[in-house]
Amino acid sequence: xxxxxxxxxxxxxxxxxxxxxxxxxxxxxxxxxxxxxxxxxxxxxxxxxxxxxxxxxxxxxxxxxxxxxxxxxxxxxxxxxxxxxxxxxxxxxxxxxxxxxxxxxxxxxxxxxxxxxxxxxxxxxxxxxxxxxxxxxxxxxxxxxxxxxxxxxxxxxxxxxxxxxxxxxxxxxxxxxxxxxxxxxxxxxxxxxxxxxxxxxxxxx
Numbered sequence: 001x002x003x004x005x006x007x008x009x010x011x012x013x014x015x016x017x018x019x020x021x022x023x024x025x026x027x028x029x030x031x032x033x034x035x036x037x038x039x040x041x042x043x044x045x046x047x048x049x050x051x052x053x054x055x056x057x058x059x060x061x062x063x064x065x066x067x068x069x070x071x072x073x074x075x076x077x078x079x080x081x082x083x084x085x086x087x088x089x090x091x092x093x094x095x096x097x098x099x100x101x102x103x104x105x106x107x108x109x110x111x112x113x114x115x116x117x118x119x120x121x122x123x124x125x126x127x128x129x130x131x132x133x134x135x136x137x138x139x140x141x142x143x144x145x146x147x148x149x150x151x152x153x154x155x156x157x158x159x160x161x162x163x164x165x166x167x168x169x170x171x172x173x174x175x176x177x178x179x180x181x182x183x184x185x186x187x188x189x190x191x192x193x194x195x196x197x198x199x200x201x202x203x204x205x
Contacts, residue, residue, distance in 0.1 A: 001153045003144050005137070008159050009039045010046035011189065012133030013090070014196045015167040016115050017047030018185045019131060020088040021056045022178040023113055029088040030061040030081045034068030034096060038200035043092055045199035050185075053194065061086060062203065068094040075099030079106075088113045088130075097121065104128040113173060120168060132168045140164045162190045 020029040031047060033040045044062050051058055061081060065073040074096035078089055082103060087110060091097045097116050101124045104112035114125060117133040140157055147155065159165045167186060171179040188194040 003154055004156050005140060006156065006158045007135055008165065008198065010042040010196050010198050011160050012117070012165050012167065013043035014046040014050045014189065015182055015186055016090050016133060017050030018054065019167070019171060019174070019178060019182050020090055020115065021051055021054055021058045022181055023130065023174045024058055024088045026085045026087040027057065028059045028061065028085045029090065030063065030086040031090045031092065032074065032077060032081065032100060033064040033092040034094070035066060036064045036205065040064070040092060041200045041203050042198060044203055045201065046196055047090065049197055064205065065096060068096055070096050071099030073099070075103050078103035082107060082112055090115045092117060098124065101125040101128065111173065122172065127173065129172050130174060131171050134166050134168050135159065136164050136166065160190070161186050
């Protein structure tokens with residue numbers, strides 16, 4: 001008697017990767033994770049797929065700090081990425097993300113953009129924040145309860161752009177054309193035109 005809700009991390013990061021590729025001015029974007037775990041590899045592979053599907057020549061740098069909750073490590077890593085020319089950082093951190101914001105806000109000669117996950121964090125860096133991958137479990141849980149009441153005591157419930165995963169809109173600090181293309185991409189994932197591959201293959205660091 002068990003239901004498993006799969007957050008399908010790759011789905012959200014396909015949308016994030018699309019936004020980052022379209023928003024960068026330096027042609028360099030970065031993924032900044034905590035621990036190198038299978039779900040994190042899924043996120044990076046999804047970003048790589050987004051770049052390939054766009055036919056983009058944007059360079060993707062990926063790095064893990066080893067800790068989801070260490071703002072100091074995240075700040076140091078973000079500083080290094082910015083020093084390499086990165087102007088969009090896609091974070092996959094918990095408390096560590098606040099170090100990324102501090103690094104972005106410290107740059108005076110160009111605007112460093114940051115994406116996050118789980119919640120709206122606009123207030124921490126209004127001039128740098130773009131969007132968040134948000135997971136809304138209300139709808140899925142309601143559907144699962146309904147199915148349990150109907151006698152379906154266990155199952156697998158995958159989240160997607162039509163079932164609990166969303167890229168927070170409106171996108172901030174980017175050209176409106178970026179949002180338009182991201183919205184079109186999300187719709188193509190929903191209708192099956194684009195299939196985001198779930199790939200947890202380990203990525204060499």
